[in-house]
Amino acid sequence: MLEFLKRLFNPEPSSVTARERLRLVLLSDHLALAPDVVESLKADLIAVISKYVDVDAAQCDVTFEQQDRVVAMLANIPILGMKPAARAPRPAPPEPPPMIDAAPASATVADAPDVPDAAVAPVAPAAPKPRRRRRRRTGVNAAPAHG
Amino acid sequence: MSARRIVVTSGKGGVGKTTTTANLGAALALRGKRVVLIDADIGLRNLDLVLGLEKRIVFDIVEVVEGRCQLRQALIKDKRFGESLSILPAAQTRDKTAVTENQFAKVIDDLAEMCDYAIIDCPAGIEHGFRNAVAGAREAIVVTTPEVSAIRDADRVIGKLNERGLPIRLVINRIRPDMVRSGDMLSVEDVCEILSAELLGIVPDDEDVIDTTNRGEPIALRAESRLAGIYEKIARRLEGEIVPFTALNAPNFLSRFLGRKAG
Amino acid sequence: MHELREDPLPAAPPAQQPRGRCIVVTSGKGGVGKTTTTANVGVALAATGARVVLIDADVGLRNLDIVLGLEARVRHHVLDVLEGNAELDDALVSDKRVPSLKLLAASQTREKDDVDTNAFRGLVEKLRERFDYVLIDCPAGIEKGFQNAIVGADEAIIVCTPEVSAVRDADRVVGLLGERVKITLIVNRLRPALVRRGKMLSVDDVNAILRLPLLGVIADEPGVIISTNKGEPLALDANSPTGDAYRKIAGRIAGTDTSAPEIPREASFLDKLFGGQR
Numbered sequence: 001m002l003e004f005l006k007r008l009f010n011p012e013p014s015s016v017t018a019r020e021r022l023r024l025v026l027l028s029d030h031l032a033l034a035p036d037v038v039e040s041l042k043a044d045l046i047a048v049i050s051k052y053v054d055v056d057a058a059q060c061d062v063t064f065e066q067q068d069r070v071v072a073m074l075a076n077i078p079i080l081g082m083k084p085a086a087r088a089p090r091p092a093p094p095e096p097p098p099m100i101d102a103a104p105a106s107a108t109v110a111d112a113p114d115v116p117d118a119a120v121a122p123v124a125p126a127a128p129k130p131r132r133r134r135r136r137r138t139g140v141n142a143a144p145a146h147g
Numbered sequence: 148m149s150a151r152r153i154v155v156t157s158g159k160g161g162v163g164k165t166t167t168t169a170n171l172g173a174a175l176a177l178r179g180k181r182v183v184l185i186d187a188d189i190g191l192r193n194l195d196l197v198l199g200l201e202k203r204i205v206f207d208i209v210e211v212v213e214g215r216c217q218l219r220q221a222l223i224k225d226k227r228f229g230e231s232l233s234i235l236p237a238a239q240t241r242d243k244t245a246v247t248e249n250q251f252a253k254v255i256d257d258l259a260e261m262c263d264y265a266i267i268d269c270p271a272g273i274e275h276g277f278r279n280a281v282a283g284a285r286e287a288i289v290v291t292t293p294e295v296s297a298i299r300d301a302d303r304v305i306g307k308l309n310e311r312g313l314p315i316r317l318v319i320n321r322i323r324p325d326m327v328r329s330g331d332m333l334s335v336e337d338v339c340e341i342l343s344a345e346l347l348g349i350v351p352d353d354e355d356v357i358d359t360t361n362r363g364e365p366i367a368l369r370a371e372s373r374l375a376g377i378y379e380k381i382a383r384r385l386e387g388e389i390v391p392f393t394a395l396n397a398p399n400f401l402s403r404f405l406g407r408k409a410g
Numbered sequence: 411m412h413e414l415r416e417d418p419l420p421a422a423p424p425a426q427q428p429r430g431r432c433i434v435v436t437s438g439k440g441g442v443g444k445t446t447t448t449a450n451v452g453v454a455l456a457a458t459g460a461r462v463v464l465i466d467a468d469v470g471l472r473n474l475d476i477v478l479g480l481e482a483r484v485r486h487h488v489l490d491v492l493e494g495n496a497e498l499d500d501a502l503v504s505d506k507r508v509p510s511l512k513l514l515a516a517s518q519t520r521e522k523d524d525v526d527t528n529a530f531r532g533l534v535e536k537l538r539e540r541f542d543y544v545l546i547d548c549p550a551g552i553e554k555g556f557q558n559a560i561v562g563a564d565e566a567i568i569v570c571t572p573e574v575s576a577v578r579d580a581d582r583v584v585g586l587l588g589e590r591v592k593i594t595l596i597v598n599r600l601r602p603a604l605v606r607r608g609k610m611l612s613v614d615d616v617n618a619i620l621r622l623p624l625l626g627v628i629a630d631e632p633g634v635i636i637s638t639n640k641g642e643p644l645a646l647d648a649n650s651p652t653g654d655a656y657r658k659i660a661g662r663i664a665g666t667d668t669s670a671p672e673i674p675r676e677a678s679f680l681d682k683l684f685g686g687q688r
Binding site for chain 2: 441442470471476521552601604610
């Protein structure tokens with residue numbers, strides 16, 4: 001509705017519309033015409049994402065689409081699982097208290113070895129969970145490049 | 148001493164390649180250069196018609212390539228320019244597959260020995276006819292109008308020319324300053340920015356072009372037309388001169404009322 | 411011994427949808443208005459409720475999408491469908507403004523030679539089963555692109571401007587289309603003032619050479635450039651005289667308008683005073 005009102009009271013000159021549409025359509029045309037660039041982009045993208053998750057490289061797909069007033073890159077990257085290094089380290093289970101013979105009632109508590117509080121291995125601060133990347137939208141605003 | 152070999156192309160049809168080829172050739176010839184214009188639009192020839200030479204065609208480029216005549220026999224001299232302007236017509240009853248790229252390039256090579264400028268009028272499209280026309284060229288002039296489809300096609304053709312390493316210069320044809328002012332047409336700046344090509348010329352829309360084409364007279368010969376001056380400037384720029392672009396004013400109220408264009 | 415018995419008459423086949431019409435919009439000469447015509451006639455036909463599909467046959471230099479304002483919605487193209495890389499329904503682009511109109515775009519990165527003629531013919535046949543009108547926007551020229559575009563069409567609209575080059579090229583195309591195709595003519599970009607002053611061919615001059623049934627005449631006007639800038643075909647504009655001309659052309663194609671095409675008149679004194687022709 002707002003768009004409609006904007007257009008009604010401040011109609012954009014058609015040359016401005018034309019310029020904008022041309023910019024986008026030429027960007028799409030250029031991307032479609034540069035398959036080697038797209039392949040390199042795809043390879044680099046898979047390499048980066050593979051640092052965090054295992055991906056099915058054969059099924060990865062990168063396409064470009066025009067959405068509203070931007071050209072968007074759509075990456076479809078099937079994820080097979082988390083990489084071991086990327087898993088947040090789990091806290092070690094608490095050590096069970098050491099087995100001791102039942103002390104005679106009179107045994108001083110002092111005889112019992114000190115039982116520290118439930119031993120917890122020092123925990124490093126939780127590593128930030130890597131974001132699951134299944135789709136990545138990037139607005140591309142570059143001027144069209146010529147080969 | 149070999150000629151400059153220039154292809155005039157666009158991708159989009161109907162933007163003024165043939166008009167530009169004919170008039171640029173005429174303007175160069177008027178400056179004393181020896182010019183040969185080659186019509187690469189086999190099957191839909193029009194360069195002859197635009198120059199009013201259609202009745203003088205005896206042989207065409209296909210017959211040259213097939214060895215049925217000598218190159219010189221196929222050239223038609225335009226007597227209005229003394230010895231300075233000739234055309235090599237296309238065939239009308241064949242199509243663009245009648246000539247290969249190598250054959251076309253050889254014809255241009257041969258022509259380049261006998262003139263200062265070999266200017267090739269490229270057909271619309273980016274297929275066989277385009278590849279032939281470009282095969283013999285060392286430079287390109289891309290013609291576009293300030294319209295969305297034309298610019299898109301020009302962009303595509305510029306990409307193809309870049310692949311072949313041809314230097315490119317742009318002619319923006321049929322611009323209407325009144326529509327640019329009212330925001331209804333892309334401006335010269337818009338077009339140059341979108342296509343990123345060096346500007347060679349800006350030619351306004353002019354109803355006299357239709358009349359002169361009807362008569363087979365290149366408008367470059369009509370001294371009173373502002374387009375003659377514009378094509379002369381384009382020729383000078385092509386020769387390497389720095390020539391500023393004319394500011395195009397919209398026809399004023401009175402001239403619109405009286406039906407004439409100003410300036 | 412079995413009695414020979416006559417088989418009962420087979421049941422009448424279910425009433426079949428009449429096959430849609432396939433019309434190619436061609437010219438020979440580039441830049442005379444084929445794409446604009448295809449877009450506007452298609453829109454005008456679909457606006458009456460007819461199911462229309464527009465096919466862009468200009469592989470490598472597509473523009474039907476951008477003239478219609480649908481360029482952002484194209485995902486697949488004709489070659490994707492012909493080569494089995496996309497389903498037809500995924501390739502058909504819908505137009506929200508005109509629900510019964512669909513676009514089948516051309517590839518921007520391939521070449522006209524890549525289109526297999528027989529496969530294209532098969533596609534056209536398939537589309538004729540589903541649509542009332544299949545309009546094909548033909549590229550300039552008379553080579554493979556043209557030859558593919560005309561295959562499967564039994565009607566053609568020649569678009570011609572009143573200029574010597576365009577008439578000459580149209581004449582060549584008429585010759586190439588041959589006898590089997592029903593051909594009609596649209597004269598585009600007429601400038602009545604120039605015709606009056608003897609500086610432009612008249613419609614009669616054009617048709618004295620082409621000798622085709624006249625479908626319509628469209629005057630040259632800045633509105634067409636503006637409509638392409640915006641991606642809004644004039645046939646959608648109820649106030650546009652050019653839109654009106656296209657609507658009448660659609661009516662003549664459909665057989666609902668039996669009026670003779672009007673020759674546009676020169677802009678009046680008042681038109682000139684207030685800004686030239688609409």
